[in-house]
């Protein structure tokens with residue numbers, strides 16, 4: 659690892675499989691989403707950005723690395 663790489667913060671970002679609270683659709687979203695993520699089926703909000711880590715609105719089914 660070079661010097662400059664040590665200086666870059668690396669948040670432990672992950673992908674999450676989230677179940678839509680409205681229609682039950684499961685989809686994979688980024689845990690540090692920087693824009694609002696909508697359900698692919700009913701367009702309910704599944705995640706909103708909140709200062710780094712996204713605020714997850716649905717039920718987290720699985721965490722994927």
Ligand SMILES: [Zn+2]
Nearest residue numbers: 678681697700
């Ligand atoms: Zn939905």
